[in-house]
Amino acid sequence: MGGSVAIFGGTFDPVHNGHLRSAIEIKEALGVDELRLMPSHRPPLRGEPGAESSQRLAMVSAAITGESGLYADGRELLRDGPSYTVDTLRDLRAELGAAVSLTVVMGSDAFNQLHRWQDWRSLFDLANVLLLHRADHPLAADASVAEFAEARRLDKASALAVLSAGGFFELGLIQLPISATDIRQRLASGRSIRYLVPDVVADYIAEHGLYTQ
Numbered sequence: 001m002g003g004s005v006a007i008f009g010g011t012f013d014p015v016h017n018g019h020l021r022s023a024i025e026i027k028e029a030l031g032v033d034e035l036r037l038m039p040s041h042r043p044p045l046r047g048e049p050g051a052e053s054s055q056r057l058a059m060v061s062a063a064i065t066g067e068s069g070l071y072a073d074g075r076e077l078l079r080d081g082p083s084y085t086v087d088t089l090r091d092l093r094a095e096l097g098a099a100v101s102l103t104v105v106m107g108s109d110a111f112n113q114l115h116r117w118q119d120w121r122s123l124f125d126l127a128n129v130l131l132l133h134r135a136d137h138p139l140a141a142d143a144s145v146a147e148f149a150e151a152r153r154l155d156k157a158s159a160l161a162v163l164s165a166g167g168f169f170e171l172g173l174i175q176l177p178i179s180a181t182d183i184r185q186r187l188a189s190g191r192s193i194r195y196l197v198p199d200v201v202a203d204y205i206a207e208h209g210l211y212t213q
């Protein structure tokens with residue numbers, strides 16, 4: 001085995017403490033060498049984000065500076081068209097090689113929509129899947145997804161980090177019911193977002209006048 005990488009993709013519009021606390025817990029639970037936060041350039045199943053992709057990447061990078069094992073990966077900004085995760089995983093697999101453990105992480109809201117993702121079954125050929133429970137988004141996956149994942153279930157999170165692809169695990173972690181939608185709404189109505197995001201992110205938003213309408 002040549003190492004272990006996990007990918008936590010999102011719109012990150014903006015990144016917040018719910019993502020960041022989760023990132024640390026994911027890294028610890030999996031025991032991976034790297035957890036990469038990866039902003040989606042053109043999120044396939046939602047409208048245009050409020051901030052530019054480069055701004056969302058800049059906020060992610062600033063938020064995790066100095067945090068051991070966490071990295072920002074901007075590769076999706078380099079591709080035009082919808083940012084399909086299957087394309088990203090093919091790209092990563094080609095770069096990292098077949099032996100590296102690759103795990104894609106998603107919250108229950110994303111997992112509930114997985115049956116609508118591009119070529120979703122192939123995700124499991126390319127990577128493991130780690131599902132994060134979110135108290136504010138009860139699990140309600142499509143039956144096809146639930147059955148497919150169940151057949152690949154492993155008994156502990158750390159088992160994913162020693163398997164190159166094809167495993168599945170559900171992780172319960174600390175629940176911080178913070179959402180980017182709520183943060184954007186607070187900003188649009190002139191309210192504070194301090195302590196919902198790192199100060200460096202709040203400062204970036206203020207300096208660039210983001211999310212004011």
Ligand SMILES: Nc1ncnc2c1ncn2[C@@H]1O[C@H](COP(=O)(O)OP(=O)(O)OP(=O)(O)O)[C@@H](O)[C@H]1O
Nearest residue numbers: 009010011012018022106107110176178179180181
């Ligand atoms: N508070 C949170 N705790 C744990 N995971 C989260 C939290 N918020 C979002 N996630 C997960 O992070 C990933 C990226 O989420 P995303 O960037 O869409 O954030 P969001 O806060 O859900 O945004 P929005 O409100 O704009 O939909 C998804 O897999 C999502 O489930």
Ligand SMILES: O=C(O)c1ccc[n+]([C@@H]2O[C@H](COP(=O)([O-])O)[C@@H](O)[C@H]2O)c1
Nearest residue numbers: 009010011040043044045084085117118
């Ligand atoms: O590949 C797809 O079809 C696909 C469809 C919807 C979402 N995704 C990815 O899922 C991640 C979370 O998306 P979102 O919209 O919940 O922020 C992000 O990395 C998206 O690029 C991927």
